[in-house]
Amino acid sequence: MPERVGIMGGTFDPVHIGHLRAAEETVEALNLDALFFMPAADPPHKTGKKIQPFKHRWRMLQLSLEGHPRFHISDLERRLPGKSYSVITLRKLREEVLPGAELFFLVGLDAFLELDTWWHYKELFQLAHIVALRRPGYSGTEIAGFLKRKISDLYTLNAETAQFDHPQLYPVHYLHNTHLEISSTRIRHLVKEGRSIRYLVLPEVMSYIMTKKLYHLESLIIS
Ligand code: ATP
Numbered sequence: 620m621p622e623r624v625g626i627m628g629g630t631f632d633p634v635h636i637g638h639l640r641a642a643e644e645t646v647e648a649l650n651l652d653a654l655f656f657m658p659a660a661d662p663p664h665k666t667g668k669k670i671q672p673f674k675h676r677w678r679m680l681q682l683s684l685e686g687h688p689r690f691h692i693s694d695l696e697r698r699l700p701g702k703s704y705s706v707i708t709l710r711k712l713r714e715e716v717l718p719g720a721e722l723f724f725l726v727g728l729d730a731f732l733e734l735d736t737w738w739h740y741k742e743l744f745q746l747a748h749i750v751a752l753r754r755p756g757y758s759g760t761e762i763a764g765f766l767k768r769k770i771s772d773l774y775t776l777n778a779e780t781a782q783f784d785h786p787q788l789y790p791v792h793y794l795h796n797t798h799l800e801i802s803s804t805r806i807r808h809l810v811k812e813g814r815s816i817r818y819l820v821l822p823e824v825m826s827y828i829m830t831k832k833l834y835h836l837e838s839l840i841i842s
């Protein structure tokens with residue numbers, strides 16, 4: 620049996636319990652052997668936006684995943700030159716890093732419904748299972764229409780498994796993960812306003828943010 624390996628890309632600025640719980644529920648529901656969080660070094664969708672240096676986003680992930688038997692972090696996107704394009708990352712994983720593994724690419728529904736703006740997005744469906752994660756504000760009923768319009772009208776829904784199958788491409792799974800209305804944007808705003816972020820991130824991450832003064836008003840002005 621090939622290994623079943625999940626990949627969760629993102630900016631993780633900072634990682635929060637919305638990411639962690641969705642990842643946990645995916646590992647459980649799809650019986651994954653391992654899941655790699657893959658922080659983007661230079662995310663194409665955040666061009667022009669100020670993001671924290673990779674080392675801080677990496678450290679906060681490390682603090683959050685410590686001790687989890689199946690969660691790992693990968694610095695592949697930092698090692699690859701140029702922008703962090705998911706197609707390139709997945710190609711590299713399939714060809715060199717994890718040959719033979721069955722890959723599952725996790726994306727929140729917000730990101731999923733914008734996949735057609737990603738570089739060479741159609742190829743994603745030839746490289747990995749796609750796992751669309753529920754996210755407040757976005758409706759899973761839009762998945763079928765999106766697949767039909769943007770990828771291929773040969774996808775058919777298996778209502779029992781909430782899985783869309785295709786004769787040539789990988790399936791698209793719709794995960795019924797717990798709705799957690801949490802985003803990194805909101806966490807950054809709360810810190811900036813001097814408000815509490817307790818229970819939105821792990822305690823170690825909260826301490827890290829406070830110690831390093833990330834997202835604080837002063838740090839935004841100075842840098
Ligand atoms: P930002 O507000 O800065 O965009 P974010 O909270 O969306 O941050 P990202 O790093 O952009 O976090 O997200 C990485 C991946 O995790 C994306 O696929 C995103 O859709 C997904 N994700 C983020 N938050 C949640 C959540 N609360 N529930 C489910 N999926 C989520």
Ligand code: MG
Nearest residue numbers: 729730802803
């Ligand atoms: Mg986001």
